[in-house]
Structure formats: C-alpha cells, structure tokens
Amino acid sequence: MTQPVPMVRVVSVTKSYGAFQALKDVSLDIPQGAVQCIIGPSGSGKSTLLRLLNQLECWDRGAIFIEGELLGCVPHGQKLYAMKEQGIARQRLKTGMVFQRFNLFPHMTALQNIIEGPLHVLKRRKSEAMAEAEALLARVGLWDKRDAYPSEMSGGQQQRVAIARALAMQPRLMLFDEPTSALDPELVGEVLAVMRDLAASGMTMIIVTHELGFAREAASDVAFMDGGRVIERGPPAQVLANPAMPRTRDFIAAVLS
Amino acid sequence: MTAQPRGVDDGGRPGAPDYATLAITPRRHYGRWVTAALILLALGFLVKAFAEGDIAWGVVGEFFTARAILIGLVNTIIMTVCAMALGLTLGVVLAIMYMSPNPVTSTTALFYIWIFRGTPLILQLLLWFNLALVFPTIGIPGVFEARMVDVMTPFVATLLGLGLNQGAYTAEVVRAGILSVDSGQTDAAKAIGMGRLTTLRRIVLPQAMRVIIPPVGNEVISMVKLTSIASVIQYAEILRSAQTIYYANARVIELLIVAAGWYLIVVTVLQIGQYALERRFARGFGRSAPTRTEDAR
Numbered sequence: 001m002t003q004p005v006p007m008v009r010v011v012s013v014t015k016s017y018g019a020f021q022a023l024k025d026v027s028l029d030i031p032q033g034a035v036q037c038i039i040g041p042s043g044s045g046k047s048t049l050l051r052l053l054n055q056l057e058c059w060d061r062g063a064i065f066i067e068g069e070l071l072g073c074v075p076h077g078q079k080l081y082a083m084k085e086q087g088i089a090r091q092r093l094k095t096g097m098v099f100q101r102f103n104l105f106p107h108m109t110a111l112q113n114i115i116e117g118p119l120h121v122l123k124r125r126k127s128e129a130m131a132e133a134e135a136l137l138a139r140v141g142l143w144d145k146r147d148a149y150p151s152e153m154s155g156g157q158q159q160r161v162a163i164a165r166a167l168a169m170q171p172r173l174m175l176f177d178e179p180t181s182a183l184d185p186e187l188v189g190e191v192l193a194v195m196r197d198l199a200a201s202g203m204t205m206i207i208v209t210h211e212l213g214f215a216r217e218a219a220s221d222v223a224f225m226d227g228g229r230v231i232e233r234g235p236p237a238q239v240l241a242n243p244a245m246p247r248t249r250d251f252i253a254a255v256l257s
Numbered sequence: 258m259t260a261q262p263r264g265v266d267d268g269g270r271p272g273a274p275d276y277a278t279l280a281i282t283p284r285r286h287y288g289r290w291v292t293a294a295l296i297l298l299a300l301g302f303l304v305k306a307f308a309e310g311d312i313a314w315g316v317v318g319e320f321f322t323a324r325a326i327l328i329g330l331v332n333t334i335i336m337t338v339c340a341m342a343l344g345l346t347l348g349v350v351l352a353i354m355y356m357s358p359n360p361v362t363s364t365t366a367l368f369y370i371w372i373f374r375g376t377p378l379i380l381q382l383l384l385w386f387n388l389a390l391v392f393p394t395i396g397i398p399g400v401f402e403a404r405m406v407d408v409m410t411p412f413v414a415t416l417l418g419l420g421l422n423q424g425a426y427t428a429e430v431v432r433a434g435i436l437s438v439d440s441g442q443t444d445a446a447k448a449i450g451m452g453r454l455t456t457l458r459r460i461v462l463p464q465a466m467r468v469i470i471p472p473v474g475n476e477v478i479s480m481v482k483l484t485s486i487a488s489v490i491q492y493a494e495i496l497r498s499a500q501t502i503y504y505a506n507a508r509v510i511e512l513l514i515v516a517a518g519w520y521l522i523v524v525t526v527l528q529i530g531q532y533a534l535e536r537r538f539a540r541g542f543g544r545s546a547p548t549r550t551e552d553a554r
Contacts, residue, residue: 105446117449
C-alpha cells in the first residue's frame with residue numbers, strides 16, 4: 001500500500017533575514033486532516049515557517065510541497081526557477097491564513113470582507129458569493145454583524161470574520177498565526193470555539209499558538225520550535241505533559257507559571 | 258437650609274454644605290466678548306470704506322454675468338478639471354514608479370519630480386508655449402506631421418504646464434498615502450490569492466485615499482486659482498476675460514471684483530464637495546468626518 005500524499009511536506013528549509021537565521025534546515029511532514037499546533041518562544045521561527053507556507057516570503061534553500069505540488073518554483077534541468085506572480089497567487093488559493101492582528105480590510109463591512117476574494121479573485125457570481133458569505137458568518141456566529149465595519153467589532157468578532165474570509169476561498173489548508181495573541185482574555189474562548197468546530201469538520205490546520213490548553217485538547221500533533229529548528233514533536237499528551245527535551249520542559253513550565 | 262460652601266473639605270460633618278444639590282455655574286469668558294467687539298468694529302470700518310470708495314458697484318453687477326466673463330468661468334473650470342485629471346493620473350503612475358523595485362523606473366520618477374518641482378510654474382508654461390522655437394514641427398515621420406504653433410495652442414500649453422507640474426506634487430501625496438496603509442493589509446490580500454494590481458486597486462488605494470483626499474482637495478482649490486497665470490499666454494480664463502474688458506472700459510477694480518467673486522463661488526462649491534468626499538472615504542475608520550477643534554465649555 002502506498003503512503004497517501006501528505007498535506008504539507010517541508011524539506012530542509014533554510015531562511016535568513018540578513019545575518020539572522022530564522023529557520024535552520026527545517027523538515028516537517030503534516031498529514032491530511034491533521035491539526036498541527038506549533039509552540040515555542042518568540043523568535044523561534046514558527047511564524048516565519050507559517051509565512052513561508054503561504055509564500056508571503058521566500059526561503060533561501062530547501063523545498064515545500066502542498067498536496068505534492070512544489071511551491072514557488074519551476075524545476076528545469078538541474079535547477080529551480082522562481083515562479084511568476086500569477087503562479088504564486090494560484091498556489092496560495094490552496095491555503096487560507098488568519099493573522100495575529102486580524103488584518104480585516106477596514107474600508108469594507110464584514111460581508112464585503114468575505115466576498116472580496118470570491119468576487120475579485122475567483123470571479124464568482126455576486127449572488128452566490130453573498131449567500132455563501134452569509135452562511136459562513138452564521139457559522140462563526142456573526143450573521144447579525146454582516147453590515148458592521150471592522151472598527152465597530154470587538155477583536156474576537158474581527159478574528160472570527162477573518163476566519164470566515166479565509167474559509168470563503170474554500171482552502172484545503174488553514175494557517176493560523178497566533179490567532180488569539182492580540183485578544184483580550186475574555187474574547188479568546190469564542191475564537192478557539194470556532195477553530196475547534198473547524199478542526200472537527202476535518203480541515204487540515206496548522207496553528208502557531210501559546211494556548212497550551214487548546215493544543216492539549218484539539219491538536220493531533222504538537223511541534224516545539226526553538227532557535228529556528230523543530231526540537232521535538234509528537235502527540236500533545238506526550239509533548240505537553242511529558243516532554244523529552246529539557247528546552248521543551250523549560251518553555252512549558254515558563255508558559256504555565 | 259444647608260451651610261454655604263467654604264472650599265474646604267468639611268468631611269461630611271453636620272451642617273456641611275449639600276454638594277449633591279449645588280450646580281456648577283459655567284466660567285464667563287469676558288475676553289471673548291471684547292475680542293468679538295473689536296473685530297466687528299474693524300469689519301464695520303472696512304465695509305464703510307468700500308461702500309464710500311470710488312467703486313461703481315453697478316458696473317460690478319452689470320459685468321458679473323457678462324458673456325465674456327461667463328466664457329472665462331467655463332474655461333477656468335474646464336482647465337481645472339483637465340489639468341487635475343492629468344495631474345492625478347500622472348501622480349498615481351509616478352508614485353507607483355517611485356516605489357518600483359526596478360532602479361531605472363524609480364530614478365526616472367525621482368528625476369521627473371525633481372525637474373517639475375524645482376522650476377517655477379510660469380517658466381514651465383512659457384517653455385511649452387514657445388516650444389515651436391526649438392521644434393518647429395511635431396509628428397511621427399511617415400504617419401503624421403503638424404506645425405508646432407498649430408498644436409501648442411494656449412489651451413494645450415496651459416494644460417501641459419499645469420498638469421505635468423501637478424503630477425509631480427500629487428506623486429508625493431499618493432506615495433505618502435500608499436505608505437500609510439499597514440503592510441498587514443497587503444499580506445491579507447495576498448493570502449486570499451490577489452495579484453499585485455488588484456491588491457493596489459481594491460485594498461491599498463481605497464485606504465490610501467483617506468490620506469490622499471485632503472491634500473488633493475486643497476490642490477484642486479489651488480489649481481482653480483493657478484489657472485489665472487495662464488492669462489500671460491492668452492488663455493481666456495476668468496482673469497484674462499476681466500482684463501480684456503477693463504483694457505477697453507478702464508473699470509479695473511470693478512472687473513477684478515467680478516473675477517474675485519467668481520473664484521470665491523467656485524472655491525466654496527469645491528470645499529463643500531471636498532467635505533463630502535472626506536466623509537465617504539472615512540468609512541470604517543471610526544470618525545465619520547473631520548471636525549473643527551471642539552472646545553468644551
């Protein structure tokens with residue numbers, strides 16, 4: 001029996017910002033349907049890894065495959081050539097991304113934010129896009145906020161709209177970059193609830209987070225990153241409760257205290 | 258009957274003033290009354306001086322809607338619209354060129370801005386108008402050819418002078434507007450698969466407009482008045498029309514008042530339009546409109 005193609009395969013990826021090495025030879029396989037949490041101290045490279053998966057930045061060497069497709073490059077002979085802008089935009093359609101600072105479009109209402117991509121990228125019909133957007137808003141519990149501007153919503157509501165905006169593009173993979181870090185503590189729960197629902201629906205998710213409780217309960221796998229490397233990974237029960245590496249143990253103790 | 262307040266904390270002892278029932282009388286602004294009186298007095302003298310001065314107000318009324326003046330008004334408006342359209346288009350193109358990763362493209366934009374901001378407008382106007390001195394003919398060999406004096410009419414020379422100059426100033430304004438948009442917005446647009454041009458058109462420029470509109474509004478208003486310098490190359494805008502009339506009837510001040518009146522009317526209408534536009538592009542940014550500085554009490 002052949003192995004199914006993993007959703008994400010990262011092969012020896014290295015990325016530097018000037019003299020600073022953000023990722024050092026990172027390799028990672030993430031199967032279809034996984035809920036992969038990535039934890040680690042700030043500057044450990046976890047957000048960088050997420051931005052590379054959505055090609056918001058380029059890496060220096062190594063390769064990334066999503067559902068078996070090489071990202072960002074076209075092989076020709078022995079060499080890889082950087083892809084054109086349109087090719088990268090097409091590849092990004094497979095991934096949805098949710099940002100720490102929400103990044104909703106402030107000049108558009110919740111509904112307009114969600115239909116923007118379907119209308120102007122996928123060239124869908126407006127009536128269809130609107131109907132789907134309203135269904136998505138209902139799914140994140142914000143149907144009554146469809147005509148509100150981002151400035152009129154709480155952080156938790158904005159982040160739920162941002163999740164709906166990403167889902168409207170019908171991605172195969174969802175990336176979450178510290179989705180609850182910018183929220184007031186009492187608003188974290190509503191966003192995590194939406195993410196839990198999404199995980200239960202079978203969506204493949206990669207989540208950079210500091211919410212160890214959420215990771216313990218919802219993740220299928222937890223990876224701990226430090227200094228640009230994946231130090232340790234495994235089921236949440238093992239990595240979070242019984243870490244093998246001293247650095248993981250120190251980090252978890254520091255977060256919980 | 259409670260005690261009078263003494264301005265000292267009585268600590269709630271019996272006989273202490275009942276502060277719950279004491280209203281606070283607003284402060285009196287005697288200085289404001291004095292200032293207002295002085296200003297009104299000065300205005301009164303001004304009005305009196307103009308009323309008694311040797312100005313034939315009848316002539317002002319008579320020429321306010323004279324045919325030549327109205328044609329001048331229309332020419333001023335046409336020139337403002339055309340020069341601003343050219344300036345805005347050039348400004349957006351130059352701002353995008355300026356921010357291009359291609360060094361030749363960005364240096365070209367920089368050079369353009371340097372040339373047009375570094376020389377006086379009236380000099381540029383005279384240059385365009387007299388271009389026939391160095392290029393007697395214009396055209397693409399074999400396709401068409403024309404005499405420069407026929408092409409470079411006062412209208413074309415004014416349009417090029419005002420429009421190209423405006424482009425250099427607008428480029429800076431547009432660039433500042435684009436830079437004011439958070440980089441997270443571009444990330445979010447990319448993440449939903451948008452290309453660079455769609456992102457610029459749908460996401461970045463509409464937000465940049467909030468920063469761009471107030472200065473551009475001011476520049477439209479400046480442009481209305483700047484068109485008057487086209488009178489030196491015989492473009493028949495309001496001021497030129499007024500001059501033509503007073504060369505004949507010698508009513509200089511009266512016709513200048515007529516022109517001033519029309520400039521004020523056009524500028525007032527534009528200011529109202531600018532206010533409406535600013536409200537439109539402030540959507541979703543909390544404030545509904547820019548307000549005057551509020552002064553409490």
